[in-house]
Amino acid sequence: MSDIPGDLKFLSSHEWARVESDGTITVGISDHAQDLLGDIVFVELPEVGQSVEAESDAAIVESVKAASDIYSPLSGEVIEVNALLEDQPEIINSSPYEDGWIYKLTPADTGELDNLLSPEDYSDICKD
Numbered sequence: 001m002s003d004i005p006g007d008l009k010f011l012s013s014h015e016w017a018r019v020e021s022d023g024t025i026t027v028g029i030s031d032h033a034q035d036l037l038g039d040i041v042f043v044e045l046p047e048v049g050q051s052v053e054a055e056s057d058a059a060i061v062e063s064v065k066a067a068s069d070i071y072s073p074l075s076g077e078v079i080e081v082n083a084l085l086e087d088q089p090e091i092i093n094s095s096p097y098e099d100g101w102i103y104k105l106t107p108a109d110t111g112e113l114d115n116l117l118s119p120e121d122y123s124d125i126c127k128d
Contacts, residue, residue, distance in 0.1 A: 009116035017073035037063035
């Protein structure tokens with residue numbers, strides 16, 4: 001398994017959240033998740049302006065193996081989606097923590113970050 005960035009928080013379902021300097025949250029799926037999915041062929045992005053709830057489905061990633069719901073790590077409003085994924089969904093396979101982010105949101109309650117897993121705890125889940 002590749003290195004897990006230390007500035008991320010995770011859901012046990014393999015989504016990550018990064019707190020940006022402006023307080024927004026960037027969301028994607030982990031390297032472990034993209035590896036399990038295999039070659040990603042389509043991403044159904046959320047709508048800008050859409051409200052999402054923590055741990056509820058916000059997007060869908062389809063691979064050659066399966067389709068998988070993407071759950072939101074935090075509640076909030078979607079403020080941006082990664083339009084590159086519409087034509088190049090495989091970016092998630094090659095760069096899950098950087099170029100392959102899925103959406104950004106304005107969090108409703110940053111206290112929800114406390115409910116997420118640390119990189120170390122997430123790494124332990126991936127080993128099991």
